[in-house]
Amino acid sequence: MLTTDFKKRRETLNDMIAKGIAIIPSAELVTKSNDTEFPFRQNSNFKYLTGYPEHDAILVLTTYPEKKQILFVRERDPFMEMWTGRIIGPERALEMTEVDETYPINEFEKRIGDYLVGHESLYMDMFDNTDLFMNVRKVCQGLFKKKRTKETAPPLNFFHLNPFIEKMRLIKDQTEVQFMKLAMEATNKAHRAAMAFAAPGKTEKQVEALMQYIFNKDRSEGNAYDNIVAGGDNANILHYIENNQELNDGDLLLIDAGSELNLYATDITRTFPINGTFTGMQKEVYSIVLEAQKASLAKSKIGSSLKTIHEQSCRVLAQGLIDLKVLDQTLEQALETQSFREFYPHGTGHWLGLDVHDQNPYQTDEFEETKFEQGVIFTVEPGLYFPKSNAKIPSELRGIGVRIEDNILITDKGYENLSSMIPKEIKDVELACKEDYRDFIL
Ligand SMILES: [Mn+2]
Known part of the structure; x- marks a missing residue:
């Protein structure tokens, strides 16, 4: 108890x-x-x-x-x-x-x-x-x-x-951390089930319903926020919650969904290929976002801040956009002009707890950036978004939207990734897509 x-x-x-x-x-x-x-x-x-x-x-x-x-x-x-x-x-x-x-x-x-x-x-x-x-x-x-x-x-x-x-x-006690870990068990199962279930011809709504079912049945008390289940180009609408389109072969599916327990939220995003295998270009974009996330995680420790982890992701994403020939600038120019913001318009992390965007101070009383202390919990969620309608970018990129989001607890030793069990590496995601979704609903 x-x-x-x-x-x-x-x-x-x-x-x-x-x-x-x-x-x-x-x-x-x-x-x-x-x-x-x-x-x-x-x-x-x-x-x-x-x-x-x-x-x-x-x-x-x-x-x-x-x-x-x-x-x-x-x-x-x-x-x-x-x-x-x-x-x-x-x-x-x-x-x-x-x-x-x-x-x-x-x-x-x-x-x-x-x-x-x-x-x-x-x-x-x-x-x-x-x-x-x-x-x-x-x-x-x-x-x-x-x-x-x-x-x-x-x-x-x-x-x-x-x-x-x-x-x-701002500082979560042991009980609060436990509630979030329990909620994460349901979130893990639901994301795995979604990877296993999604296929061309299925609908976003079906995937959402499956996850919702797991959230509700698995000790958790439902979803912490409106689930985003966004196939293909829909991933480029940041708060897409209609979830009413069919899933297409060759597209990615971006799912931002988390269960809650005792009102404690989890907030997880995974992006995976609907047919189970990433294309070459999808892999390239995904790898950049994953590298950005890892750069941010490397700075997740006592004394660091949400601003610092954001800067880490921005640097990797901007370099990635240059490598993809989306930006024709040096890295310093891209960071200086913030040109990468067109393809990465949101922040990298927010506090997480009783509210999915937990109401914890982002600044101190002295108007300085809040520094990480043992017991703070936040998200790390870099992404890249290439809308189909953007004629200025290479055509192979259009319609790809990728975000990877984990929930991080700061500890005395560094950090604990509360969602590390949810597949994230390309090979693990492709394997998870081959599972049988029925194993997660029993
Ligand atoms: Mn989030």
């Missing part, structure tokens, strides 16, 4: 907001259309601090007159539970989360004034959840208009809370 010490996390945050009160709401249900809603997705910061899975919940951390953790949650309601599912309720929420007090969510407005007074500062998300902030501000305003004492005055300093939590989330 993997258990997370949510109480400890709240205590850590509570220590950071000296003389302050923090208010952290859950996510809310979002309307899909008319009276139907999107599947509920918990707010990652709220999840990180409570583990509580429901909407209509608010966490309050006080420091005056004492440090206290209070959670407001939905009340149990047999009628509602019959229609829309079980509700945990304040009583069980107290046991589950180990906060100091729980109350029904409809008591929030009545009680929040009592918690606010005596605090110098209010810490909330200042940019989202505007309604809640406006309500709390109104309560503060009411308290401010009254005759005040030190004990009855509301906070007058308002701070943006998110960076404090996101700094904590």
Whole structure:
């Protein structure tokens, strides 16, 4: 059993907001259309601090007159539970989360004034959840208009809370790493199954459905983001999620898909030949991207940064574009003018965790690049994209799009590639294409 010490996390945050009160709401249900809603997705910061899975919940951390953790949650309601599912309720929420007090969510407005007074500062998300902030501000305003004492005055300093939590989330603890490793097992199987299954005449949608099935059946809880299953030229649309075309003989298939477990994301891209064998030109492009990725991985260690690994990939990709006669420049010119960006328009890595683009700081408080520390997790995903419509490039290249993406944990010894078991070398990918996909769905 993997258990997370949510109480400890709240205590850590509570220590950071000296003389302050923090208010952290859950996510809310979002309307899909008319009276139907999107599947509920918990707010990652709220999840990180409570583990509580429901909407209509608010966490309050006080420091005056004492440090206290209070959670407001939905009340149990047999009628509602019959229609829309079980509700945990304040009583069980107290046991589950180990906060100091729980109350029904409809008591929030009545009680929040009592918690606010005596605090110098209010810490909330200042940019989202505007309604809640406006309500709390109104309560503060009411308290401010009254005759005040030190004990009855509301906070007058308002701070943006998110960076404090996101700094904590940057360094993953052992439990978080384990969740991501478990999610990676399903991601590995799904990518292998896709390599084995894909063939001319099959469709992108079929491949997506197969992977989705494995994500759902294999302990993981589904996909961490909209899967990209892009055959041939579709790979050159970076966020292609229609996944509704037929797969063609001689094309590559680019798949960017990862499962999630307990809301922890994996984010993996592989590109492989639909008929199982790379053409000469596909091999050349693939080898450049793979070399770029390896150059970035070589710099993945404590003290390095996402900027550094990006520069490593850019250098190899730019040289590759020169070798492919796409760019008619020296390497220094290509890097100077950034001409390679036409064929590599995205970054090489992003933080990964509870969010697929994890909300961790990319800069320090001093506006410097965040340096890698033990426990950070990020992606390394160089690519090259040659749209069919680009008449300026050699014709053999047109319609080829390649990206290779792994998930990397920084350790005391260097790095651990969490996705190293998913085939990536050309010979391993071609072998994986020859497997029987049914071996992965049992
Ligand atoms: Mn990614």
